[in-house]
Amino acid sequence: MLKKTVLRNNKEISLIYNKGKSEGSKFVVLFYKKNGLSYNRTCVLASKKVGNSVKRNRARRLIKSAYFNFDGRIKIGFDLIFIARKDIIDVKCKDVEKSLYSLFVRSNLLDKR
Structure with missing residues (x-):
């Protein structure tokens, strides 16, 4: 991920949690919100409930x-x-891809190209 496309600011992350929309699957939860920029910003989190480091x-x-x-x-x-x-x-990466695909379809984030 490029440095400018990574969300690091705690205020912005909290805003997405509180004001954004969410979709969940068996392996991943997706929170999303429009940002008005010409690129997407992402953040990947894994809490201590997932396991050790x-x-x-x-x-x-x-x-x-x-x-x-x-x-x-x-x-x-x-x-x-x-x-x-x-x-x-x-799980394997393919299972996570399927999970993300279903999240993107349900949240209407996939481009129809």
């Missing part, structure tokens, strides 16, 4: 990898927060 980092890597496969097909101008769920540890 090795498991949390693996969960983040799985989500980032699956997100990059959709990067060109997602509508522009959104802030996206992905939160890993505990079940993500035992």
Whole structure:
């Protein structure tokens, strides 16, 4: 992820939690909100409920990898927060991709290209 496309500001993240919309699946929860910019900003989180640091980092890597496969097909101008769920540890990247695809379809974030 490019540095400018990563959400780091706690106020912005809290705003997306409180004012944005959310969709959930078995492995990932997606919070999203329009940002009015010409690019998407993302944040990937994994709480301590997911496991130790090795498991949390693996969960983040799985989500980032699956997100990059959709990067060109997602509508522009959104802030996206992905939160890993505990079940993500035992799955492959393809399962996470399917999960993200269903989230993007339900939230109407996929471009019709």
